[in-house]
Every structure is written in C-alpha cells, then in structure tokens.
Amino acid sequence: MSRRLPSMNALRAFEAAARHLNFSRAAEELFVTQGAISRQIKLLEESFGVPLFRRLTRTIELTEHGREYLPVVRDAFDRIEQATLRLVNRDRHRILNVNVLPTFAMRWLIPRLPHFAIEHPDIEVRLITSIRPVNFWREDIDVAIRVGVIPDSDPGADVDPAMRPRISLQMAEDWSNVRAYRLLPDVLVPVCSPELMKGVAQVHEARELLQLPLLHMATRVHAWPDWFRASGVEYDIAAHNHAYGHFFMVLDAALAGRGVALVPRMLAAPDIQAGRLVVPLELEHESAGAYHILCREHQADSATVRAFRDWLFAQRDEQQTLKETASLSEADL
Known part of the structure; x- marks a missing residue:
C-alpha cells in the first residue's frame, strides 16, 4: 500500500515558515520566492482541509492544527538528518x-x-x-x-x-x-603588565585601581561598573573614551602597558603564568x-x-x- 504523504518541498516550506513565523524569511532560507512558500503551504492546507496558519495584517501565527503538526514534522526531519549523517559518515573521515x-x-x-x-x-x-x-x-x-x-x-x-x-x-x-x-x-579579574605597576603603590582594595587607566570592552560595557559595584565601589563609566571590540585586543593593550583590563581569568591565565601579565588585586567576581x-x-x-x-x-x-x-x-x- 502506498503511503499518503505530502511533498517534501511543501513540508520544508511549512517547517521553515512555522519556525520563523514569516514567509519571507522562510523563502530566504530555502532560496525560493515568498510566493513559492505561500503556494506550498496553501497546497498543504487544501490537502488537509484545515488552515495551518492565521494570516494577520503584518504577521502570521500558527493555528491549533499548525501547532499540533509542527513538532511531528520537525521530529521527522531530525530523524532523516540523523540517519543521513550516519550513512554519510560511516567508515569515513x-x-x-x-x-x-x-x-x-x-x-x-x-x-x-x-x-x-x-x-x-x-x-x-x-x-x-x-x-x-x-x-x-x-x-x-x-x-x-x-x-x-x-x-x-x-x-x-x-x-x-x-x-x-x-x-x-x-x-x-x-x-x-x-x-x-x-x-x-565567566570569572572576571583585573590584569595589567608588570611595567604598569612600577612606581605604583601596592593595590589593597578595588578603589585604588581607579588611580590606574582602565581598559574597556565595547561588548562588555557593564563589566567594570558592575565589578566595582560588587566590590563596594561606585564607578562612572562615562569617564572612559575608548573601548576594544574583543578580549584579545584588550589583552594586547594590557600587555603593551596601556592600562588594566578586566577579563575572564582563564583567557589571561597563559600570560599570568608566564609573567607577562600580573593581577594587581586578587579580587574576582563571577559574571551573570x-x-x-x-x-x-x-x-x-x-x-x-x-x-x-x-x-x-x-x-x-x-x-x-x-x-x-x-x-x-x-x-x-
């Protein structure tokens, strides 16, 4: 007996549209037009005799039938992908x-x-x-x-x-x-070059770090203010005027003696162990x-x-x- 199954293209269109809740994004993902996605889903709905999506003014949402059907389709695709990978990778690099x-x-x-x-x-x-x-x-x-x-x-x-x-x-x-x-x-600790600390009194508490230039991260704008707050010190982030885009950049700046960087300890560990960086204050805070x-x-x-x-x-x-x-x-x- 032959199986009564929808077309694979229609199912792919449905799964992508349901995941994005957007026909245009589904079309971009599958490299087809938005009209093609709409037609494939319309064919499914006509075949099933029930609506899978509710078309609103600027968006779409799954109907109860669509929500019921989606996990079944997704699970089937996952199983097909797993089986395919097992076949392709068998006895292969x-x-x-x-x-x-x-x-x-x-x-x-x-x-x-x-x-x-x-x-x-x-x-x-x-x-x-x-x-x-x-x-x-x-x-x-x-x-x-x-x-x-x-x-x-x-x-x-x-x-x-x-x-x-x-x-x-x-x-x-x-x-x-x-x-x-x-x-x-993600344990944050201050680090700097040994040269930066020459001629500077030993740092005993977080407040004393403010006497040194602090290096900031564009992707971690809250790092220094929150680290200071957790240490019982108020710090105004507006005081700095330059930020680095990656931790490797701020670490290189610290190695060059430009200031004190606040970084995950594990990322600075090789330089700390080699003596290229020092921890001016052994005070660390784990981030959220x-x-x-x-x-x-x-x-x-x-x-x-x-x-x-x-x-x-x-x-x-x-x-x-x-x-x-x-x-x-x-x-x-």
Whole structure:
C-alpha cells in the first residue's frame, strides 16, 4: 500500500515558515520566492482541509492544527538528518564544524586542540570564529561555544544578582532545538603588565585601581561598573573614551602597558603564568553568564559531537585540578 504523504518541498516550506513565523524569511532560507512558500503551504492546507496558519495584517501565527503538526514534522526531519549523517559518515573521515568566540579560540581552545587530534584522529575539527549569536538553522555548524545567559534559566537561590557583573551577549538567535551545556564560569579579574605597576603603590582594595587607566570592552560595557559595584565601589563609566571590540585586543593593550583590563581569568591565565601579565588585586567576581557548549538537540548524542563535548569537559576538569594543585602548593609556601 502506498503511503499518503505530502511533498517534501511543501513540508520544508511549512517547517521553515512555522519556525520563523514569516514567509519571507522562510523563502530566504530555502532560496525560493515568498510566493513559492505561500503556494506550498496553501497546497498543504487544501490537502488537509484545515488552515495551518492565521494570516494577520503584518504577521502570521500558527493555528491549533499548525501547532499540533509542527513538532511531528520537525521530529521527522531530525530523524532523516540523523540517519543521513550516519550513512554519510560511516567508515569515513568525520568533520566537525565548531563556531567559537575569537579570544576563547586563541587563548583556550587552540592550544589544547592537538590533544583532541591525537585522541580522535578520525575527526577533523574546523574552527570558525564569531561573536554573533549562533543560528543552527541557517549555518553549517555542529557545535558552538558562546558566553552568556540561557533564557529563562534559574541563577539559583544562593546567587545575588547584584553581585554578578551583567553580560548582555546573546548566545543564540533561535533556541528551538538547541541544547546547552555549561562549560566554564565567566570569572572576571583585573590584569595589567608588570611595567604598569612600577612606581605604583601596592593595590589593597578595588578603589585604588581607579588611580590606574582602565581598559574597556565595547561588548562588555557593564563589566567594570558592575565589578566595582560588587566590590563596594561606585564607578562612572562615562569617564572612559575608548573601548576594544574583543578580549584579545584588550589583552594586547594590557600587555603593551596601556592600562588594566578586566577579563575572564582563564583567557589571561597563559600570560599570568608566564609573567607577562600580573593581577594587581586578587579580587574576582563571577559574571551573570557562563561559557556554554551549544549544539542541535537531535545531534547532542551523535558520536562526533559527544566525543568533542566529553573532551572539552575533560580539559575543563584538568584545568580545575591544576588550579587546585597550584593553590595547595602556594598555601604550603
């Protein structure tokens, strides 16, 4: 008996339009005209005998029938994609496309990647760097690493939001079908070059940092004011007139002796350990966000994604062990 199924093109048009709630964006994604999307959905509605969308003046919304049908179609597409990937990648060299924040890639991930290649010689990691919110529907990405806050997440009853520097970066454009794993905390600490501290009295409290030039981040405008507030000091952000676009830029400025940068400790760790940067005041505050591993929900347990995720967790745990060992050694001195 032949199956009674709609056309694949019509289903793709429906899924994209339902996800975007916009026929024009669905058309852009599928490289067709808006009229083609409208016709495909109209064919579906006529075939089913029920409306899938409610056409309003400037927008569209799913009807009850559309809301009921969407998860079924999406699940079917996910299963087809998974099965296809398994067939394509069987007995083949596997490629993993990873979209990462630039400074995280340069300072944390790339120095460790050779170890992943040794452990998984059959997986080729292709890195792409970007600070834009990731969109798994539009981009050919398997895994992304972003820093921020998961929408509607609970910070925990023991967390005082006022003591956490805000982070306004958006991690994903569309959170549907996205799974997030917390990788690392975003712990902010002041750093500068040793030369900058020459001739400067030892800093004992946050207020004393105001005697030094402070380096700012365009993407973290709240960092210094919130860090000072959490330290019990009021700071007027209007006092600065220049900001850097990336952490690697502000770190380079700090290395050049331009001022004090407020950065995630893990990104400055190599330079601190090498003596190129110093921490003028051992006072750190964890921001409201964290570094997360993002992937498609239906690919989260694929062999390639799971191998990379588990390796990242192992690297994190090793870093924490080394940090604890170093702290114990310092305590014994």
